[in-house]
Amino acid sequence: MLERDLSSTLLRLAAGFPVIAVTGPRQSGKTTLVKDLFPEKPYVSLEDPEERAFAEDDPKGFLARFHEGAIFDEAQRWPALFSWLQGLVDADRQPGRFVLTGSQQFDLTAGVTQSLAGRVAMTRLLPLTLGELPDAQRAAMSADAALLRGGYPLLHTSNLRPADWFASYVASYVERDVRQVLKVRDLTSFQRFVRLCAGRTGQLLNLNALAGEAGIAQPTAKAWLSVMEASDLIFLLPPYHRNFGKRLVKTPKLYFVDVGLASWLLGIRDEATLALHPLRGALFETLMVSEFLKARYNNGEHGGLYFWRDNNGLEADLLFETMGRLQPVEIKSGATVTRDYLRAAQRAGSVAGDESLPPWLVYGGDQNMQRNGINVIGWQAIHEYRHTMAGG
Structure with missing residues (x-):
């Protein structure tokens, strides 16, 4: 076990x-x-x-x-x-x-x-964190493999193919549970809605656009989202609630709790397809943000995670309070730390001025280092920061 x-x-x-x-x-x-x-x-x-x-x-x-x-x-x-x-x-x-x-x-x-x-x-209890996997198993896993497989335990303790398991999971649980709660009659519309949500993971939620594309009324879309959120299929990351004299975006961002499920819903079945997929960056961000969410819940904490974006384009992918200060986090899917990545992390570190701790740059590579006042963290090492991620 x-x-x-x-x-x-x-x-x-x-x-x-x-x-x-x-x-x-x-x-x-x-x-x-x-x-x-x-x-x-x-x-x-x-x-x-x-x-x-x-x-x-x-x-x-x-x-x-x-x-x-x-x-x-x-x-x-x-x-x-x-x-x-x-x-x-x-x-x-x-x-x-x-x-x-x-x-x-x-x-x-x-x-x-x-x-x-x-x-x-x-x-x-959400699906497995990276840190809950055996060390050897985690070390042998590529970032793309992690994006395809996700964190449901059975996919890490058996030889099941993710594509086979997710197909059964959606039919056996997701659709059945929603039918029980919402009495959905047109299952095809709901299936399309769930896939459209997967295509928006890591993006600002635009409920009107989502409802329009799904061909349903806005109140229906809101109700369906609420059930998906209550079933821990998705979560909505709120914008930071304090105003530092700037005009801030007030819309939440939508994320899937399990990145493997999101990848499957997008029709991605292998690493070659994923490597070239236009949403690979959003899926990587989904994986990393979900690690922070799981750390919170595993510690018995609820909430406390935010993102920052103002109307001038200044943003931080994640923001949370720790030791009485704000920890900004920038997430990049590439395996190489570039100057653009470092500049993005520096901008993220400036969102709250003196209230910010030195920024983190979580990226798709495997080297951990300090560069230009930035804590650079490889994606597999993020579990080592779980106590800080949980606000401790």
Whole structure:
């Protein structure tokens, strides 16, 4: 089993909260992780029709089996569970008693908010970070291979071809989950919408243009995006919220959580095609930004990542606060550090003036160095900065 960075956070939270909840996209490794961390707890999948029928028909009898606690997988499938757990944990607030997982964050969060507020610690497990891969496996992987394969655990623990796995994943989970939540009737339109989103990864979100190209109404596009975001298929990176006397862009940027899925949706099936693809730079940026996002969640943090762009063209691909100051990050997909890359990093470092730390330049090569006051970081080494990336 691959070691997951979220493990230490889950164990820390389980020592203080009676209920721990782990959300995240399907197949990100939630069940494997919680069963490994809490092997003494009975495991119940609420996607099992028999277990769910038992719970719905006789909730007291169903829960009577779990006085000492349990793992409830896909907890959102039985919404009444949250109310029943409220009574149980109020009677006995033993830390780490119940562990919930869910792949539909909106349903799980709604249940927690209504019934378990103050009793549950919420966490999120996204696909693998680069640092969660074995050293030898990561060292043997090219940047283009990483862009094609992404971070879903099964693609790193089996011989499955990414193209085969993603085709099954989209049909089995993405489309099914969306149909359950949104009651989408025209699946073809939704498939086209998802692919159009993949073509915009790393770009400013233009909802009107996206809806128009997909042939749907703007409110429909907004609803579909919300579900994709709540399912951890995409995330929206907000612009930095403080104004330093400049006119700043206020639109978020759209990113896919897993770059392999984005590559597959774009029809990219091999490294030769990817190397020449016009969106290779955007896909590399997606991979790197997702590493920062995963570091945050694995540390139990939420939010705190931004980008910067003003109307004069000054920009930083990423911006986050650490040690009371702002860390600007410039991301470039090329394997060679050029003068243009260094100048872009220097400009990124100037976005917040004296409040900025020396900028980072994360690039597609494998050398780490200091140049002209810039911390140059090869893409495979970014995991070594995970504590700083998490705001620590």
